[in-house]
Amino acid sequence: MRARAPHTLDGMTQARERARIRWARWAAAALAALTAALALPGTAHAAEPEADGVVIVGVPGLAWSDLDPDATPNLWDLAGTGASAAMSVRTLGSWTCPEAGWLSLGAGERAGGVAPRDAQCEAQSALPSPGDTGDGWAVEDWDAFIDVNSAYNYGARLGSLADALAEAALAQETAAAEAEADGEPAPEPDPGSCVAGIGDGAALAAADTEGRITYWAPGLDSLPDAMAACDVVIVDPGVVIGDTADNAPDTSTDYDQLGEDDTEVGTDATSAEDDPGEIEPETDPVRAGAAEAADTAIGQVREALPDSWRLIVAGVADAAAPGSLHPVLYSGPGIEPGGLTSRTTGRDGYIQLTDLTATALAVVGADIPATVAGAPITVLADPDHTAAAAVARGSDETAASAANADVSPNFYWTLSFVGVAVMLLAAHLVVGPDRFRRTARTVCIAFSAVPVAGVAAGIPPWWRADHPKLAFWGLILAGAAVLTIAASLPWTRTGIRPVLVVAGAAAALIAVDQVSGATWPLHTPMGYTAQAGARFTGLGNYAFSVFAAAVILLVCFIPWRGRMRLWGPVALGVCSVVIVGAPMLGRDMGGTLTLVAAGILCCLKLWGKRLSLGAVLAAGAIAFGVFAVAGVLDYLRPEEDQTHLGRFVGSVLDGTAAQILIRKASAAWGTVGQSMTWITLAAVIAAIIIWRKRAPIRTDAVAAAVVGLTAVAAIGGLVNDSGMSVPGFTAALGFGLLAVAVGPRRDTPATLETEPVATAPAATQ
Known part of the structure; x- marks a missing residue:
């Protein structure tokens, strides 16, 4: 027995070695399977057809509840004839005021404003007009916007939208020059590869990295000229849809307008016949008036919009705290009624504010720079899409998000x-x-x-x-x-x-x-x-x-x-x-x-x-x-x-x-x-x-x-x-x-039954 022991030990060693080899092979196979699974491709979306240009109308505070067939017919029609989704406008805080929303739209990344971000967004809603430099328009104190955003770690490059279009124009000129040098027909450059802004807020989104604006005008009367000058036009109608000061929500009070009457039915204070039942929310006249003004402006844009252009209407910011989801409505050539999604959300019916930047660039065929965090919007066609269904779905998504928060x-x-x-x-x-x-x-x-x-x-x-x-x-x-x-x-x-x-x-x-x-x-x-x-x-x-x-x-x-x-x-x-x-x-x-x-x-x-x-x-x-x-x-x-x-x-x-x-x-x-x-x-x-x-x-x-x-x-x-x-x-x-x-110590009297170690080897110490 002693003479055979070395052979036995050697056999045991070889068995252990074979076990280790098998383990290594299986581990390698598992790792390969894991990495292959992690690399499986997702579902690719078809590219959208091109359009001659796109107009983005930003309406801070726009909510799904503002869409009404009688009060806001243009918004209601866009919700039914185009594609829609709920949009997150989150930038650098739990709510986004207009100044930060407009800057983020121009940067394609989360950006912050210079003015204080108060609960009612009063400071960031009072936007100054750009200044006339004698050679065009420029945002006043643009360096202050650059400095304040350099303190954040989102890497927002203000003016990325305008710069990307300028680079596209330069690339067209370079390609034309090279073609001419080679004796080949030069492609006709697009003179409108730029961003135009109408309204004070739009100036922040249309400015380039130096704060300059290719085309700017204060009112919608200049919209045809803006579309003739640039392929991307951003419009600020000058309307923030919010409640009056007494009804505006804030971060500390629950302003729920729906509830039950506190008075008990059948008491001396009331009778069953007089019981009003559920209290209906009262329409805030300030909010209703702002929504109607925004709808009128959108109607003016639609009248001036060529058939070959697309239109995006979006609530680009909150009007006050707390933050909320906002509607985005997309229409024009190649846009079928339905929903919207994007790569940044990966979920049907949701997009982000920065996706609008990428979408504008994609519509006019410009490259999307790495500084733009968003992705082009994808349309999810739905033959059963209606305005009522879109508003109901968007309202439900907004309510779910607000209730969760x-x-x-x-x-x-x-x-x-x-x-x-x-x-x-x-x-x-x-x-x-x-x-x-x-x-x-x-x-x-x-x-x-x-x-x-x-x-x-x-x-x-x-x-x-x-x-x-x-x-x-x-x-x-x-x-x-x-x-x-x-x-x-x-x-x-x-x-x-x-x-x-x-x-x-x-x-x-x-x-x-x-x-x-x-x-x-x-x-x-x-x-x-x-x-x-x-x-x-x-x-x-x-x-x-x-x-x-x-x-x-x-x-x-x-x-x-x-x-x-x-x-x-x-x-x-x-x-x-x-x-x-x-x-x-x-x-x-x-x-x-x-x-x-x-x-x-x-x-x-x-x-x-x-x-x-x-x-x-x-x-x-x-x-x-x-x-x-x-x-x-x-x-x-x-x-x-x-x-x-x-x-x-x-x-x-x-x-x-x-x-x-x-x-x-x-x-x-x-x-x-x-x-x-x-x-x-x-x-x-x-x-x-x-x-x-x-x-x-x-x-x-x-x-x-x-x-x-x-x-x-x-x-x-x-x-x-x-x-x-x-x-x-x-x-x-x-x-x-x-x-x-x-479980308890084994040497401590226990009132609980424990399983044998053979069936649960780690049940107790």
């Missing part, structure tokens, strides 16, 4: 402050005395279900209820209750089964949402409001944090057996990364980097490997490699199909990536001290308490979960602009469930 702060603060208590209860569950342990366990499960309920709340249209806030919180409580009950049934309440129920529901819900179009979180605090313009589709940072925490828990606590202990976590991890990073799914570049790194570290610990510095560096290198390969492959796709991952690679190549990184770092730093900071701090304190009283952790599954969740929180908080929100939401779902999985 209204409930979000309370949701975050409630989640955070309640979470502080839950984190301490989780510590009590793991290291405290037996008293109240069952209650602590139930509370941990219920609280972990709240973020999951937050995602599911976007399925029903809660914002259409008479009392949207009550409807939303009712859905949150109902969703959390259903999931808690599901995790407390006789066959799910023992051991780690509640963890698998809640984490499985979270991962499955978000995965289904991504595959089906990423609709649900858009209308809940777990996503971004459409008016914020941060992410219209894909996986937002909040939902990513919940999804990543759920995946980590599933990887660690699913009772894998045999070979599945190796391949199960790998398969689940690869599928999860595809959901997070694929261009047609999550489109989350920071999430891709985070989940790959966290997943590798988690799996290594789960398999009993020691996490040395080399292993950590290797995990980071692999994550960065997947990120880089996916980014390059996305960048190689057609520009109209690229996600922000591919566009980030483009920014690296053109040297603007530093501004993006600085802006994201600044945004992340700005989250310190906000709502989700406190639940993060509470989780850290609770973890320290547990560590001091019950270290070390001896089971691979629990240790792997700790490593994975910590990596998601730390890396995700550093690489995403949501900052402290990432560890906050990670803790909201993961910390309580991890405490349930760990």
